[in-house]
Amino acid sequence: DTRGNQTVLFPSPFKVDIVVLDGDFPLDGKNWSKEEFDRYIVKERTGKRPLLAGELVVTVRDGVGLIENIEFTDNSSWIRSRKFRIGAKVAGGSCQGVRIREAMTEAFVVKDHRGELYKKHHPPTLGDEVWRLEKIGKDGVFHKRLASEGVHTVQDFLKMWVVDHAKLRTILGPAMSEKMWNVTVKHAKTCVMGNKHYVLRGPDYKVLLNPICQLVNAEINGSIYTTHNLSDINRVSVSNWLYS
Structure with missing residues (x-):
């Protein structure tokens, strides 16, 4: 109570109102009056719910009250502190003539x-839907065009790009x-590829690919080549095997 450190027991239940407070309250971090508490209660924006x-009135029995179901209907970005607190105050402001101090969360x-x-997503993952990429809006024209061609994920996008x-x-x-194209491709290329690889085999070759169909290495007629030491002729052959 507000008269000191005295503990007061209430033989009968009482009601507590649950409210939203500005995150900047209290200004000194310790003490406040009932009027100051009420002044920092945040109401909805004009035209909003x-x-x-939820259940904004809680019954306290034997010093215990249970808050079961409350939810915010708006974000906190529109107030100066950009933060909220949940506060609790005795309905009517007093109980049996004793002022009970309000409570609040961090x-x-x-x-x-x-x-x-x-x-x-930064970075995107291979399994992310393609609209997670920059410049491609969810259900927008680019998203719909890609989906119509079977490009549904970031992996699909990068495969076709390759x-x-x-x-x-x-x-x-x-x-x-x-x-816009450069921004989208640059974002897609930041995707983490992981360690999975794929093998394409033929009569006299074996090709190792990463998850977006980029060549890792190739074995041709028993000789192993990396992407750096493939000759122009072998590079064309590998491309034909992969993309024909």
Whole structure:
């Protein structure tokens, strides 16, 4: 209570209101009045739903109250501190003539879940949907064009970029400028490839590929070649085996 360190026991249950506070409260970190607490309660933005939804009135019995189901309906980016606190105060402000001090959590950031759903990944993974790449919006024109050609993931995108660069560029069309194209490809190429490799075998050759169909090495007529020491003739042969 506010009269000192005295512990007061309440024989009957009482109600507690759950509210949202500005993350900057309290300013001195220790003491505040009821009026100061109320002044820092944050309400919803104009035209928005109530900022906090769920069971916002809790019954306290024997000093214990259980908060079971509350959720934020908006993010915290629009207030100066960019953080919220959850606060609790006795309904009506007092109980049996004794002022009970309000309680609060630590300050925390509330993010917009919808924003997270559409977020780009840095770096992307091979299994990410292709719209996770920069300049390709979810359900946008580029996403739909790629999907219509079977390019659904970042791995699909990079495979086509390796195998048929011109076709990939044609699919995206002139609406994607060269600058946008370069940004998208650069982002895709930051993808972590992992350690998985694939083997393509023929009568007199064996080719080792990474997950996006890039050549790692080739064994031709018993001789092993890397991408650096393949002759022009052998390089053309390998390309024909891979992409024909």
